[in-house]
Amino acid sequence: MSFFLQLMVSGFALGMVYALIAIGFVIILKCSKAFNIAQGHFVMIGGYLGFTFLVTFHLPVWLSLLAAVAVAIVLGLLIERLTLRPLVGQPVLAVIMMTIALSVVLEGLATLIWGGEYKTYHGVLPTITLKVGELSIPPETLIGVMVSIAVVTILMLFFRYTKSGLAMMATAEDEQVVQSAGIRVTTVYAISWVIACVVGVIGGIILGGVSGVMIPLANVGLKAFAVVLLGGVNSIGGAIVAGIMVGVLENVAAGYLDPLLPGGGLANVFPFIVMIVVLIFKPYGLFGLVEIERI
Amino acid sequence: MGLPSGTFNQSYGQYMAIFRTRTHWVMLIAFLIFLFTCPLFFSDRILTILTIIGITVISVHGLNILTGYCNQISMGHAGFMAVGAYTSAILTAKLGFSFWAALPCAALAAGIVGLIFGLPSLRIKGFYLIMATIAAHFIIIWVILQLYGITGGSDGLAVPRPEIGGFVFKSKSSYFYLVMIIACLGTFLAKNIVRTRAGRAFIAIRDNELAAEVMGVNLWIYKLQAFFIGCVFAGVAGSLLVHYVAFATTDQFPFMNSVWYLGMLIVGGMGSTAGAIFGAVFLKLLDELVTIVGPILSAAVAPQAAASLSLIMRGLVIILFLIFEPRGLAHRWEMVKSYYRLWPFSH
Numbered sequence: 001m002s003f004f005l006q007l008m009v010s011g012f013a014l015g016m017v018y019a020l021i022a023i024g025f026v027i028i029l030k031c032s033k034a035f036n037i038a039q040g041h042f043v044m045i046g047g048y049l050g051f052t053f054l055v056t057f058h059l060p061v062w063l064s065l066l067a068a069v070a071v072a073i074v075l076g077l078l079i080e081r082l083t084l085r086p087l088v089g090q091p092v093l094a095v096i097m098m099t100i101a102l103s104v105v106l107e108g109l110a111t112l113i114w115g116g117e118y119k120t121y122h123g124v125l126p127t128i129t130l131k132v133g134e135l136s137i138p139p140e141t142l143i144g145v146m147v148s149i150a151v152v153t154i155l156m157l158f159f160r161y162t163k164s165g166l167a168m169m170a171t172a173e174d175e176q177v178v179q180s181a182g183i184r185v186t187t188v189y190a191i192s193w194v195i196a197c198v199v200g201v202i203g204g205i206i207l208g209g210v211s212g213v214m215i216p217l218a219n220v221g222l223k224a225f226a227v228v229l230l231g232g233v234n235s236i237g238g239a240i241v242a243g244i245m246v247g248v249l250e251n252v253a254a255g256y257l258d259p260l261l262p263g264g265g266l267a268n269v270f271p272f273i274v275m276i277v278v279l280i281f282k283p284y285g286l287f288g289l290v291e292i293e294r295i
Numbered sequence: 296m297g298l299p300s301g302t303f304n305q306s307y308g309q310y311m312a313i314f315r316t317r318t319h320w321v322m323l324i325a326f327l328i329f330l331f332t333c334p335l336f337f338s339d340r341i342l343t344i345l346t347i348i349g350i351t352v353i354s355v356h357g358l359n360i361l362t363g364y365c366n367q368i369s370m371g372h373a374g375f376m377a378v379g380a381y382t383s384a385i386l387t388a389k390l391g392f393s394f395w396a397a398l399p400c401a402a403l404a405a406g407i408v409g410l411i412f413g414l415p416s417l418r419i420k421g422f423y424l425i426m427a428t429i430a431a432h433f434i435i436i437w438v439i440l441q442l443y444g445i446t447g448g449s450d451g452l453a454v455p456r457p458e459i460g461g462f463v464f465k466s467k468s469s470y471f472y473l474v475m476i477i478a479c480l481g482t483f484l485a486k487n488i489v490r491t492r493a494g495r496a497f498i499a500i501r502d503n504e505l506a507a508e509v510m511g512v513n514l515w516i517y518k519l520q521a522f523f524i525g526c527v528f529a530g531v532a533g534s535l536l537v538h539y540v541a542f543a544t545t546d547q548f549p550f551m552n553s554v555w556y557l558g559m560l561i562v563g564g565m566g567s568t569a570g571a572i573f574g575a576v577f578l579k580l581l582d583e584l585v586t587i588v589g590p591i592l593s594a595a596v597a598p599q600a601a602a603s604l605s606l607i608m609r610g611l612v613i614i615l616f617l618i619f620e621p622r623g624l625a626h627r628w629e630m631v632k633s634y635y636r637l638w639p640f641s642h
């Protein structure tokens with residue numbers, strides 16, 4: 001039983017990070033109808049930025065976080081202006097290939113700058129140890145969960161109470177109406193990319209602190225797509241619920257089934273199985289809007 | 296684009312001809328003669344590159360029919376290649392089939408697996424289908440790794456080179472001929488499949504799915520047909536690849552290959568048989584350029600520069616094509632043709 005609970009707890013922590021990545025994806029999709037395959041690469045870049053600021057420059061944690069967020073803002077603005085703006089109105093595949101190409105370039109840049117090696121800054125982030133009965137909650141995952149909750153709360157407040165947040169919500173509803181109401185849609189696109197970048201980088205710093213950072217960390221983005229699909233591609237709340245579900249399911253399934261399978265590695269393929277099942281039986285996810293098509 | 300000035304179609308046969316004028320035929324024959332005399336004046340290294348390009352062209356033709364003509368975007372093409380590759384490898388290495396029997400089986404197996412993963416395409420499209428095919432890739436590779444007893448798992452599987460009547464395709468040049476013959480046949484087939492009833496249905500589905508359905512195109516049949524045909528090409532390419540390397544591992548079919556195949560379509564031009572060839576040749580030659588420039592750059596800048604250069608170059612090429620020439624090299628080629636036909640009076 002304690003084994004099961006342990007799996008649940010670490011799955012929950014993992015799920016919160018998935019949710020954080022998925023939120024970045026959902027925000028871009030809602031506002032600019034672009035599917036951002038590079039979201040996982042923002043996470044990887046975030047991990048490396050965390051390493052650079054925390055270990056190489058020995059900055060205090062709050063300053064490193066601020067610096068990483070600043071870099072993320074610049075990165076998001078550059079990406080939107082240089083690569084996505086020219087593609088407004090192009091078919092889905094063009095936008096997706098653009099974000100894939102972007103992810104490849106980001107991977108190349110990360111290899112060039114950080115050498116593509118495994119970097120870790122275990123023990124640099126502040127830790128809170130918590131023990132409930134036999135359950136030990138890994139210290140850094142707790143911080144991860146707290147930061148995730150904080151980021152999600154801030155985003156919720158941003159969308160509800162600020163002018164640009166409301167503009168983004170409105171753009172998600174109907175672009176043309178919003179334009180005629182005097183909102184600059186291009187600015188909204190730019191903000192959505194900046195938010196996605198910042199959220200991804202924060203997720204990366206947390207993951208980097210927990211398990212270290214290397215280039216394949218970007219694959220976590222692919223797993224987050226399972227979360228996105230399960231939750232429904234245009235629902236932020238759905239992303240959070242589905243993130244926790246996938247994280248827990250993945251951990252529990254891997255914990256119990258891996259010893260039975262010769263090759264193991266179920267945790268890596270599990271999100272994809274979830275993805276196929278969701279796509280076949282409930283293509284628009286748990287909380288997504290059903291698209292109706294007309295000629 | 297039109298015909299050379301002064302040439303007019305006077306019969307249905309002339310209208311449908313792929314090679315319409317005598318110049319076309321001369322160019323085709325000259326190209327084929329050049330292609331099949333390559334081993335006489337190229338080194339083994341260049342032959343290897345050309346063979347790999349040939350295999351890639353076959354695979355990209357399949358993806359072009361599926362994605363370029365039918366708009367069912369597949370990002371699991373490398374996975375379907377792996378199905379064909381492993382089918383062929385197991386049949387020849389473990390069950391003692393000859394290559395010539397294993398190749399059609401590989402094509403069929405890949406096609407059937409493609410059908411299975413194509414099933415969701417009836418309910419979903421665009422991004423959702425991309426996700427389903429990405430999932431297909433990872434699930435296929437995982438299953439191959441799990442079936443340790445049959446596939447050799449992560450250890451891989453040694454595969455014999457094909458042979459015919461005692462002659463083994465062992466040298467680079469003999470395998471080059473094998474691949475090029477199949478690639479030419481594949482190109483011929485790909486070009487003609489899209490001119491049949493099915494091909495026209497694919498194009499109708501691509502342009503507007505709902506309108507096509509209202510017009511009486513059976514989406515169920517034609518989408519699955521597109522998946523089947525596309526994956527058959529992938530299966531053949533996968534089989535040829537493992538028999539060339541004489542070894543089958545899952546590392547030969549990384550996920551990023553699926554992405555590069557789509558990239559080749561973008562660079563070459565979607566929905567054009569010539570585009571598939573242009574794209575495959577262009578990106579593969581770019582890779583070769585990187586392997587030449589990479590070591591120099593590594594020595595000059597940093598040891599990891601070579602690895603990052605290949606990624607950045609490929610990514611940038613796709614980004615630049617998407618922004619500046621979304622219709623790809625095939626469109627450029629048509630423009631060049633219409634330009635020289637009208638030269639020097641371009642109006």
